[in-house]
């Protein structure tokens with residue numbers, strides 16, 4: 466495996482950043498998770514746009530143009546001989562001192578790792594996920610905005626650990642108002658009374674690119690959608706539920722907090738949207 470770090474390639478063993486990098490010391494940096502299908506990065510420009518928005522929000526100057534970044538990602542795929550891959554794109558603040566002063570970090574680092582996919586096992590797609598609500602809430606948008614895909618995912622990790630403690634691979638996070646936000650690394654949708662619902666941006670979510678594609682597909686199929694605040698009650702009483710994310714694509718959820726959703730089996734619409742989504746990735 467060859468890893469791109471600021472213009473050079475390193476083997477996995479030799480790929481490293483400074484221990485003074487603020488990304489390492491403080492989670493001071495941003496990232497994107499993308500996928501390539503048959504050699505083409507899915508919604509590449511949209512991921513780069515989100516990366517640049519995260520950067521602007523945290524005063525981080527990305528040392529490449531979006532075009533240069535796009536080329537670097539494509540080259541990393543080529544160098545690794547990968548056509549279907551998960552790509553992790555990271556920009557750190559760079560090495561500074563042990564203090565918090567970001568002005569002392571003069572060399573932001575760009576890291577691109579392309580690897581074979583490690584998705585949820587197939588049986589999870591066939592049987593659906595059983596998830597629980599975490600007591601850890603999603604970061605409040607008044608703090609660091611959840612729209613910033615920052616290197617500090619500790620909140621999400623804490624929530625995921627809570628799930629693992631009770632045997633759930635994924636968890637639901639609420640926002641500080643007690644409304645449904647999203648899963649630890651995925652957005653959430655429900656299908657109820659003929660409407661496809663998902664929490665709005667101001668519920669404190671990361672606006673996922675997969676979420677956006679699903680909303681586009683729903684519009685094309687003439688499915689009514691609604692982005693409005695929802696509570697766990699809405700999920701408990703939904704006909705279907707699924708999560709969306711670049712790595713997971715669409716994955717059914719069949720139980721939340723012990724309550725079976727719909728028939729306790731992956732729903733028909735979920736399967737149809739997943740199939741339609743997969744077609745989209747090959748366009």
Ligand code: PMP
Nearest residue numbers: 650651652671673674675710711
């Ligand atoms: N929410 C969070 C917190 C995430 O980390 C991710 C995955 N990056 C998503 C949602 C899904 O976003 P996307 O569809 O752009 O991968």
